[in-house]
Amino acid sequence: MRRRVSEQHIALGQHARALESMVQKRTHELVEANATKDKFLSIVSHEMKTPLNNLHSMTQVLQHQLDQHTSTDALRQGLMDMEHSLERTQVLVQDLLDTSLIETNMFVLHRTRCNLVDLCRRLLNEYTAGVGPELTSEFRDQPIEAEVDEARFSQVLLNLLSNARKYSTKSSPITISLQQSGYETMIAIRDMGVGIPPEALPHIFEQFYRVPGIEPQNGERAGLGLGLYISRKIVERHGGRMEVQSIPGTGSTFTIMLPLYVDPEHIETNTLPFSPHTQALWTMIH
Numbered sequence: 001m002r003r004r005v006s007e008q009h010i011a012l013g014q015h016a017r018a019l020e021s022m023v024q025k026r027t028h029e030l031v032e033a034n035a036t037k038d039k040f041l042s043i044v045s046h047e048m049k050t051p052l053n054n055l056h057s058m059t060q061v062l063q064h065q066l067d068q069h070t071s072t073d074a075l076r077q078g079l080m081d082m083e084h085s086l087e088r089t090q091v092l093v094q095d096l097l098d099t100s101l102i103e104t105n106m107f108v109l110h111r112t113r114c115n116l117v118d119l120c121r122r123l124l125n126e127y128t129a130g131v132g133p134e135l136t137s138e139f140r141d142q143p144i145e146a147e148v149d150e151a152r153f154s155q156v157l158l159n160l161l162s163n164a165r166k167y168s169t170k171s172s173p174i175t176i177s178l179q180q181s182g183y184e185t186m187i188a189i190r191d192m193g194v195g196i197p198p199e200a201l202p203h204i205f206e207q208f209y210r211v212p213g214i215e216p217q218n219g220e221r222a223g224l225g226l227g228l229y230i231s232r233k234i235v236e237r238h239g240g241r242m243e244v245q246s247i248p249g250t251g252s253t254f255t256i257m258l259p260l261y262v263d264p265e266h267i268e269t270n271t272l273p274f275s276p277h278t279q280a281l282w283t284m285i286h
Contacts, residue, residue: 054085057273095226102233108280109237111150113261117280123154124282133286140279145261146187148238157199160189160254165286166216168193178280183260190253196246204244205232
């Protein structure tokens with residue numbers, strides 16, 4: 001009888017310690033979640049305030065110019081500035097929406113078989129159209145195919161291109177290379193910008209992370225710190241991965257690695273190059 005009571009006492013003690021450990025773990029998770037929420041609200045309120053204030057001010061200026069019968073050129077410039085602020089606000093809202101979808105596991109991809117050389121070529125031609133950056137290119141005839149959601153994959157490329165331009169000086173080159181190595185394709189975007197300090201590299205894909213002391217070189221404001229987080233999640237949902245190499249003062253290279261599309265009925269292992277083999281190369285001067 002005493003032995004049974006002793007065993008029950010020991011079991012109750014173990015159960016109590018397990019419960020205490022669970023409570024401590026849950027409390028820690030709640031504290032972290034609350035801190036993340038506070039950080040989120042602080043960043044969002046700050047970032048949304050600037051473009052909304054700009055819109056309010058520009059609306060007042062345009063109204064005054066209309067009253068003064070100002071020239072159409074000045075009015076046109078004011079409307080262009082308003083459009084820029086609206087585009088910035090739209091990007092912020094879309095990043096927040098994408099983050100919410102990722103966090104709630106409701107982020108859905110619609111993947112189709114795609115020639116990545118053609119996709120990159122179309123995207124870069126559109127990106128540099130009009131008064132955009134100067135673009136030169138070199139191609140091989142061989143396609144590189146993968147199963148991707150074209151819209152979401154384009155979102156990743158545009159984010160990396162935007163960051164490369166934002167953090168490098170005007171007229172410096174940005175190179176985009178598309179390589180094949182075995183059953184994998186690699187898309188690398190390299191700039192010659194300010195670079196990223198070594199201590200910041202482990203955090204570069206984290207939510208809301210912005211490298212301390214690094215400011216955009218083109219006059220734009222830094223974003224929410226969600227672009228790289230979202231981009232990496234999109235790549236991982238494609239079964240790939242994203243890596244970064246950077247040297248402060250020299251530049252950064254962001255590399256996307258994706259599995260190739262392989263047709264099981266027409267697979268020829270001996271025709272696949274297992275060392276990196278460049279299929280397309282673009283150089284952009286912005």
